[in-house]
Amino acid sequence: MGLDPSNIIHVAITPCSAKKYEITREELVTGSMLCTDIAITTSELAALLKKRNINIASHSGSFDTLMSTASGGGIIFGNTGGVMRAALRTAHFNITGSNPPSNLLDLQKIQGLTGLKEASVTIGSTSLNVAVCYEMRNAKMLLDQVIDGRCKYDFIEVMACKGGCVGGAGQPAGSSKIEKRISALNAADVQASNRYSHENPEIKAIYRDFLGDVGSPAAKRYLHTTYNDKSNLILSV
């Protein structure tokens, strides 16, 4: 778009209070710029809107490009099993050349408020064991299996919060709402005109015009990161 990156203020509105720390991580700095400048939680945004008497429902308009189109696969990222389901949809397309049948599209076994879920799926001639977990005690159990060489899973999704990001600490408190939020995301996915991340026209355009192929040097530079040991931060608290 020909914009000077230093003139862009990138604000993340997020269910995740950990994002406030995350945006300052040195692994997410490009040059001397933060990739995300400000992170505010959904609760903070709601409080701000109330304080300013802004009724968001009475406003109309459209998002700018890059952020205007969401696939169902992107929408369900916010709940447990959603990242796995979206990734398997695209894996099915990449392996077989066609979108998945409904049983893989929805993959009921890895949905819902159970802390550790698993499923076996077949894509083309490939069989996969997948696991989905939330809360760190479940993640630890899986990671111990990986470290011990006992892990039977090919693909593991971990979300720290109960139910996934819908239960993030930046959301209004109250776990009774988590199930409703999961249902809302799944309903939005079912109703989406496009349920596949790989069919999102704006994502396709970014790859075509800017990033190049999946896994290209540019894609790795802008989309990939590394995670360094931060346990000293926990130990020093």
Ligand code: SF4
């Ligand atoms: S699961 Fe929780 S900690 Fe992880 S990104 Fe989502 S809100 Fe943040």
